[in-house]
Amino acid sequence: MIADSDIPDEVREGLSRGRTLCLWTLFWLGTISILMYLVMGQSQAMKTAFIEDVLSLVPSITFLIAASLEHKPPSQKFPFGFKRFNSIAFLISATALLSIGSFMAYEAVMGLLKMEHPSIGAISVFGVELWLGWVMLAALAYSAIPPVILGRMKKPIAEKIEDKVLFTDAQTQKADWQTALAGMVGVVGIGLGIWWADAAAALFISLSILRDGWKAIGKSAAELADGAPRELDSQEIDTEAQEVMDKLAQAFPRSSARVRESGRYMLAQVTGPDAVGPIDIEDFCPQKRPWRLAELSLIERESDRT
Missing domain, CATH: 3.30.70 (Alpha-Beta Plaits)
Structure with a gap:
């Protein structure tokens, strides 16, 4: 059992920085999700980006919960302590990442099969007609910036303290900004009359997210099944x-x-x-x-x- 007083300094420092970054993630993703909902219109990529941003809150939330419980002393109901809450949080985070990729792929494939032709209208700003696509592009560009920064900051911390939840969160941040780029491609495609660009961009990005999510699910299952420890970024033995x-x-x-x-x-x-x-x-x-x-x-x- 690792008591709170015995937590290594690098783990204590990493958990503290991780909590701060996850709190910032909840703030920024909250503002992004609200903005996406307001401007998504009929764009499939925009709708996908909105759902993905909401699901992206899950890894940060689970990290915050697991970090607060991990080093609690044993109790009568949990005589071996709470270290494994980190493993449970890893499974939940991996499931969220896989769900993001699955949802993106499903929506994109259905859009292509139905041959949907989304349209983007116009809004009036101070009496001036403005194509809503410009607003969407601005919102998507905004939604890509925080995940790029936060993901790059979380990854080295996760590697240092061997935190799979935070590492999965960093991968989710990568999925965030990739989805934003796919959305921008889709909006531009709609504007140019290329109806399939919207769904094709989302499908292309979803394949990478599905791969990361599937790998994370495999590692989390192995950990809960008492398998040999795995590397953070692969299925190889640690x-x-x-x-x-x-x-x-x-x-x-x-x-x-x-x-x-x-x-x-x-x-x-x-x-x-x-x-x-x-x-x-x-x-x-x-x-x-x-x-x-x-x-x-x-x-x-x-x-x-x-």
Whole structure:
């Protein structure tokens, strides 16, 4: 169990910065969502961008909740603590990202199959007729700026403190600005009379988002199923987890070693005839970030005792 007083300084600092960025994300995405709703008109890409912006609030919200619970002390109902709330938040965030891509792809495909010909009207501004497309383009340009900045700021923090929720949030921010670009292409296409540009742009962007969402779902499922720890950006075995397993295999050659992940932390178990102490857990911690190995248990099986 990682008590609040034992939180590594880099994790404490990263969580603090992550909370600040997520609060700013909620503010900026809130203003973007309102603006999108007001100007979306009949554009499919604009409607998709609006729904995507609303769904993009989910990873930041789940990060804030998980960060507030992660290091609470154990209770009677949660005797092993709350570290795994980060894993649950990761699954929710991954589901939100996959939902964004799925929704975009579905709406785009349906638009192409129905051969919809969206139109963009005009509005009167101080007695002057103004094509609504210009307003849409301005709104989309505005909606792309905060996600680019926030996503780039979140990613290195997530990598430093091994936070999959914040990393997924950064990927969601990438989906935000990509959707905005797709929307701009679609609006320009409508203005030029290219009816399919709107849906085609949304479909093209959705494929990248679907790929990221599917990878995140796979990693979150593996974590909840006590699979071996995975890298942040791939399904490969985490290099630090492999380092821990190699050290355990060398120290306990006649036993089997397993490492699983609970949030950002790793929990190791050695089972076999030579799985006896005393030991110093620091001898088996990964060199770069020793705080990641939070627990090491030794189990000498009854059948192996002499």
